[in-house]
Amino acid sequence: MKRVGMAWSIVVLSLTCSIATMASDGGWLRKVPQSERSRANPYSGESDAIAAGRVLFTENCAQCHGVDALGRHGRPSLRSERIRNASDGELAWLLRNGSLWKGMPSWTTLPEPERWQIIAYIRSLPRNDPSATAAAHP
Amino acid sequence: MARSLHPSFLIPCGSGSLSRSLRRGAILKSRSNFRRNLPGQFIFPRYVILLVATLVLLSTPRLVRAQEPPYFVTYSDALEEPGNLEIATKNLAATPKNANGFESTTLELEYGAKAWWTTELYLQGQGTAGDSTVFTGFRWENRFRLLPTEHWVNPVLYLEYEDVNGADKSILELTGHDSHADLQTRDAEGKRDISRTMEGKLILSSNPKGWNVSENWIMEKDVMGGAWEFGYAVGASRPLTFSGSGQTCVWCRKNFSAGAEVYGGLATVHDFGFNNTSHYAGPTANMSLPHRFTVGLSPQFGLSSDSAGVLWRFNFAYEVQQFRDLFRGREAQ
Numbered sequence: 001m002k003r004v005g006m007a008w009s010i011v012v013l014s015l016t017c018s019i020a021t022m023a024s025d026g027g028w029l030r031k032v033p034q035s036e037r038s039r040a041n042p043y044s045g046e047s048d049a050i051a052a053g054r055v056l057f058t059e060n061c062a063q064c065h066g067v068d069a070l071g072r073h074g075r076p077s078l079r080s081e082r083i084r085n086a087s088d089g090e091l092a093w094l095l096r097n098g099s100l101w102k103g104m105p106s107w108t109t110l111p112e113p114e115r116w117q118i119i120a121y122i123r124s125l126p127r128n129d130p131s132a133t134a135a136a137h138p
Numbered sequence: 139m140a141r142s143l144h145p146s147f148l149i150p151c152g153s154g155s156l157s158r159s160l161r162r163g164a165i166l167k168s169r170s171n172f173r174r175n176l177p178g179q180f181i182f183p184r185y186v187i188l189l190v191a192t193l194v195l196l197s198t199p200r201l202v203r204a205q206e207p208p209y210f211v212t213y214s215d216a217l218e219e220p221g222n223l224e225i226a227t228k229n230l231a232a233t234p235k236n237a238n239g240f241e242s243t244t245l246e247l248e249y250g251a252k253a254w255w256t257t258e259l260y261l262q263g264q265g266t267a268g269d270s271t272v273f274t275g276f277r278w279e280n281r282f283r284l285l286p287t288e289h290w291v292n293p294v295l296y297l298e299y300e301d302v303n304g305a306d307k308s309i310l311e312l313t314g315h316d317s318h319a320d321l322q323t324r325d326a327e328g329k330r331d332i333s334r335t336m337e338g339k340l341i342l343s344s345n346p347k348g349w350n351v352s353e354n355w356i357m358e359k360d361v362m363g364g365a366w367e368f369g370y371a372v373g374a375s376r377p378l379t380f381s382g383s384g385q386t387c388v389w390c391r392k393n394f395s396a397g398a399e400v401y402g403g404l405a406t407v408h409d410f411g412f413n414n415t416s417h418y419a420g421p422t423a424n425m426s427l428p429h430r431f432t433v434g435l436s437p438q439f440g441l442s443s444d445s446a447g448v449l450w451r452f453n454f455a456y457e458v459q460q461f462r463d464l465f466r467g468r469e470a471q
Contacts, residue, residue, distance in 0.1 A: 031287070051384025063219070063459040073463055097287040098253055105253040108288055109206060109216045111348035111380035 026082045028099040032090045039089035043113075043120045053121025056114055060107070069125055075103070079128045091119045207350045208395045208424035208434050210451045211311055212373035214352040215292040215343035217281060218250030221462040226455035230309060234446035237322040240266040242307040249461070254283040264307045270325045275302030275332075277310075281341070288345075296339035296354075304331030309449065312403040313337075313358045314367030317416045317444035335360045349376045350397070366407040373399035375422070388428065396423040402441070416445040430457045 043049030058067065064075045071077040083091070095115045098106035107115060206216045210228065218224055226246040233239040242264035251257050258279045265271035279298035305328030307321055337358040344351045356369035375397020382392055402417030404410060420438035427433060431454070438449040 048384060052382035055384055055386065056382045063222070073460075073466055100252070100254040100283060100286050103220050103253050105217065105219050105250075106215075106288055108345045109350075111377060113348075113381035117382050 028094055028097075028102070028104075029082075029086065029090060031097075032093045036093040037087050037089045039087075039092055041088040041092070041116050041119050041123075043116050044088065044123070046120065049117045049120040050124045052114075053117035053119070053124075056110070056118050057121050060110065061118065064103075069122065070128065077128055078122050079125050081128075083122065084127070088116075088119055088123075091122065092116065095119070207352065207373065207375040208397055208422045208436075209352070209371075209373045209375065209399050210422060210434065210436050210438075210453065211309075211401045212352050212371040212399045213281065213294070213296060213339065213341045213343075213354055214350050214373070215283065215294050215341060215345075216350075217254070217256040217283060217294075218248050219459075220250040220253045221460045222250045223458040223461035224248040224455055225458070226453055228308070228310070228453045229451065230307065231450045232307075232321070232446050232448065234318045234321040237318070238267045238269060240264055240307050240321070242309070244308045244310065246455075254286075256281045260308075260310070262302060262306055262308050264305065266307075266325060272305050272325050272329060274306035274308070274329075275300065277302070290344060292343050292345075294341035294343065296337075296341055298337040298339075299334070300337065301332070301334045303333070304328030311337075311354075311356055311369055311371060312401055312416055312418075313356055313369035314365075314403050314406050315414050315444075316369075316403050317414070318440070318446040319444075321446060333360050334362060348380045349374060354401075368404035368406070368410060369402065370404055371399060371401035373397060373422070393426040394423065396421065398422060399436075399438075400441075412442075414444060415442065417441040418445055418449060420449075422451075424453075430459065431455065432457075 043053075057069070061069075061078075064072060065078050066072045069078040077083070086094075092112075092115060094104065095107045095110075095118065096112075098104045100106070110118075207214045224246070226248065228244040228246060229241065231239070231241045242262070244263075245261045246258060247260075248256060248258040258277075258281075260277040260279070261273070262275050262277070263271065263273045277298055277300040279296060282295045282297075284293045284295055304320075304323055305325045309316075335358050337356065339357075340355045342353045342355075351374045352372070354371040356371070358367045358369070359365075375395055378391035378394045378396060383390070387393075398419065398421050400417065400419035402412075403415035405413060405415055418438040418440055420436050422434065422436035424432055424434035433455075434451075434453045436451045438451060440446050440448070
């Protein structure tokens with residue numbers, strides 16, 4: 001009986017690890033419609049929007065992605081090359097729809113201007129700290 | 139829900155206007171008698187504690203905004219963020235017709251199991267002036283997002299099991315022929331009437347231009363028997379401002395949401411409709427407080443002769459962000 005329990009534990013643990021790994025594979029990028037990719041951030045580069053985005057990020061995003069946006073507990077860094085290379089429209093699509101099967105909720109409870117402000121803030125962040133990259137990307 | 143509000147040890151629920159007339163006749167309280175038993179007499183200390191706690195919280199302007207719409211009965215498509223635990227009390231105070239004033243408190247533990255699945259446990263109780271304070275039962279509910287991406291209308295499936303007795307006065311929803319007469323039951327009698335029901339809701343929610351518009355269609359059945367009962371709830375709300383600011387403040391508009399909701403029963407499968415059903419409507423608002431606290435308030439007014447006059451609802455919630463991380467090793471960080 002104990003062996004069966006242990007086998008189940010291993011299966012569940014493996015599945016959990018697989019899901020955690022898939023969560024940072026960027027698969028959501030393939031789902032973004034072309035019309036969404038080209039959308040521009042109306043607040044791009046605005047210092048007020050970046051300041052507001054910083055507050056919103058701290059309130060809503062930092063719990064999973066860390067105050068420094070480098071990721072926590074296997075959740076992806078928002079200062080990675082993948083995020084830096086994604087367009088504003090792609091990030092807006094991700095915030096609106098989430099990636100539910102991979103742990104990212106939909107943020108439609110935030111009005112659209114606030115979601116753009118968060119994107120403006122993420123864009124203002126420096127590149128990944130190389131020493132932190134390994135820890136942030138499982 | 140219907141059984142929890144009906145004194146059905148006397149008369150089976152869903153038995154129409156005759157049963158309500160009989161129940162009303164059984165209550166022989168004079169108006170002057172229940173005026174002496176206003177709920178304020180016994181809930182006053184709780185309000186004072188709440189007020190003091192609120193003032194202490196307001197003294198430190200570190201905010202985390204609540205993002206959920208400010209509804210008390212209506213559900214939207216907003217689920218708890220995965221890993222977060224929300225601890226809340228949903229409270230209701232009222233002085234219904236021909237009954238003593240009461241204050242019902244429901245402790246709510248809401249956990250985001252997945253980004254598409256939220257599970258909640260409710261523990262319910264109430265205190266009635268001139269009667270008693272009793273634990274009335276529990277509910278376990280689960281909400282599942284049905285579609286992986288956002289659409290014009292986002293459906294959420296709600297499944298609940300509840301085990302409550304007839305003394306329950308939480309009115310977390312209305313189904314069947316629930317009416318103010320159900321609130322007249324003496325606690326000792328109501329406690330003997332235990333009902334175990336399965337409830338399903340189809341939650342339809344839209345987020346047009348920063349607003350939230352949600353509709354809930356409710357169906358419920360007592361597992362011990364009885365007819366299917368139906369109900370509805372509809373709400374609309376919006377934050378007071380659509381864009382954030384870099385300032386951290388307590389009383390600024392970004393910390394408030396406001397809206398309105400209306401809900402009621404739709405009778406049973408045998409007599410579907412509005413006859414002999416109760417309905418309520420009212421404005422609703424909530425405010426984010428520092429340190430992840432949220433408070434909400436809503437006066438809700440009875441719309442039919444089967445409704446109580448006014449239900450005063452308020453809630454107080456605290457969110458533990460990433461509760462599951464508390465159980466992870468330091469090295470995992």
